[in-house]
Amino acid sequence: MHRVASSGSNGGSVRARKEKKLTYVLNDANDTQHCAGVNCLDVLKSSVSSDQSYLFTGSRDGTLKRWAFDEDAAPFCSATFESHVDWVNDAALAGDSTLVSCSSDTTVKTWDSLSDGVCTRTLRQHSDYVTCLAVAANNFTGTEDEKDFPLWCLDAVLNNRLPPRENTKLSFFLHPCEGSNVQVVTLGKLSAPRILRVHKVTNYVVEKMVLDSPLDSLAIDGGPQPLFAGNGLLPSGSKPWQKLKPSIEILCNNQVLAPEMSLATVRVYIWKKPEDLILNYRVAIAR
Incomplete structure (x- = not known):
């Protein structure tokens, strides 16, 4: 049984007094x-x-x-x-x-x-x-049932406890392929969002090569290969390494990566190791 009572009076004072409320429970003898x-x-x-x-x-x-x-x-x-x-x-x-x-x-x-x-x-x-x-039925197996109703969701609703936030960053190293003369200036370990696409890594390599490596051609697999892709026409007053983009491919475990593949996908399905991801780059081999 509940009663709500209030107390307090202005008592002629100009200043209003805050009303106080008290909630209490009365228990019957029975x-x-x-x-x-x-x-x-x-x-x-x-x-x-x-x-x-x-x-x-x-x-x-x-x-x-x-x-x-x-x-x-x-x-x-x-x-x-x-x-x-x-x-x-x-x-x-x-x-x-x-x-x-x-x-x-x-x-x-x-x-x-x-x-x-x-x-x-x-x-x-x-x-x-x-x-x-x-109340959700207590029949979760933690495998198939969790696909339809994740256990973390039930924990969040009942216990107000959210799952730890997954790390959205991924660390990796970027090295030239063995025998390649292409060099890119990097600061050791790199970090990027897990959803970053391989073509973004390619663009990174290209930018570093264009700015830092003014080379017209490189020897790959014993024979010279063109460093720059395109028709070879240059705007007036520009240098080759400033305007034309080299044709570069990124590899992992000696496998050429598709440009649209994400770093997270590369790590799970190609790298398959707990250590930091290692990517290699080279001038694309003519096919």
């Missing part, structure tokens, strides 16, 4: 029954570990009660769960012995249903009446 309407109920059936069945009820008096019953005896109240300070609007059993309740006091509470009324957790994320709740 604690074996509810003193207001019952809003919800759930049943815990007997199991191998316990041959006793229980009925749980939630009431407008702010309490939940556990009723023991069987075929040979009349039901009786075996425990009262007190912590809510307003109507209990819904209750449901989760798992083997967890009772979950929600209330107009804006909280959701979990209880040890087989105890004498122990509240194990209070969730205060709501800012208004909590009028209903639903």
